[in-house]
Amino acid sequence: MNNKIIITVLIIAAIMLIMEASLLLSALFLFAKNEKESNNISKKHEIIENNKKSSINKENKEEIRIWNIEFPTLNIKGSIKEGWDNDTINSTIGHMKSNKKIDELVVLKSLINEENKYFERIDELKIGDQIIYQYNDKINKYIIVENKIVANEKERIKQANNEQIMLLTNVKDLPKVSRCVIGQIIN
Structure with a gap:
C-alpha cells in the first residue's frame, strides 16, 4: 500500500x-x-x-517660420500655405507649388467665401498701392501695376515676369472669371 x-x-x-x-x-x-x-x-x-x-x-x-502677405492700404495681413488644393484656397491663401517662394514670380490664390475673406477686398487695391510679401527673413515689396478681371488664369500666369507677384481670386456672381492683381517688385 x-x-x-x-x-x-x-x-x-x-x-x-x-x-x-x-x-x-x-x-x-x-x-x-x-x-x-x-x-x-x-x-x-x-x-x-x-x-x-x-x-x-x-x-x-528649409523650415518655414514666417510666410505671409500684407496689404497696408487695406490694413489686411494673411498667412500663406503651400498648394492650390481646394482645402487650402478655400480656407487661406495658397501658393502655387510650381514656382519658388521668393526671388521669382510668386502666384497666390485664395477663394472668397464665408470662412475665407483674405482677398475679399483686393478689388479695392489701386495701381500704385503696395503689397508686402514675407518669406522667413526675406521681405519683398511690390507696387500694384494691374488689377482686373481675367478669363484665363493660366494664360495670365504665362504672361507674367519673374519680378512680379500675382494674386488670384474668384469674382462674386461671375464663376467663369477671376480677379487678378499684379504687383511689380520695387526693392
Whole structure:
C-alpha cells in the first residue's frame, strides 16, 4: 500500500511539473511574441518618422517660420500655405507649388467665401498701392501695376515676369472669371 501511495504522489508531482513547464513555456512564448511585436512597432514608428523628415527636407529644404502677405492700404495681413488644393484656397491663401517662394514670380490664390475673406477686398487695391510679401527673413515689396478681371488664369500666369507677384481670386456672381492683381517688385 505504501508503494501505491508513493507512486501516486510521484505521478501527481510529475503531472504538476509537466503543467508548470507547460505554463512556463507558454509565458515565454507570449513574452517573446510581445517583444517581437514591440520591436516591429518601434521599427515602423522609426520608418514613419524618417519618411516625414525626408519629405520635409525634400519639399522645403528649409523650415518655414514666417510666410505671409500684407496689404497696408487695406490694413489686411494673411498667412500663406503651400498648394492650390481646394482645402487650402478655400480656407487661406495658397501658393502655387510650381514656382519658388521668393526671388521669382510668386502666384497666390485664395477663394472668397464665408470662412475665407483674405482677398475679399483686393478689388479695392489701386495701381500704385503696395503689397508686402514675407518669406522667413526675406521681405519683398511690390507696387500694384494691374488689377482686373481675367478669363484665363493660366494664360495670365504665362504672361507674367519673374519680378512680379500675382494674386488670384474668384469674382462674386461671375464663376467663369477671376480677379487678378499684379504687383511689380520695387526693392
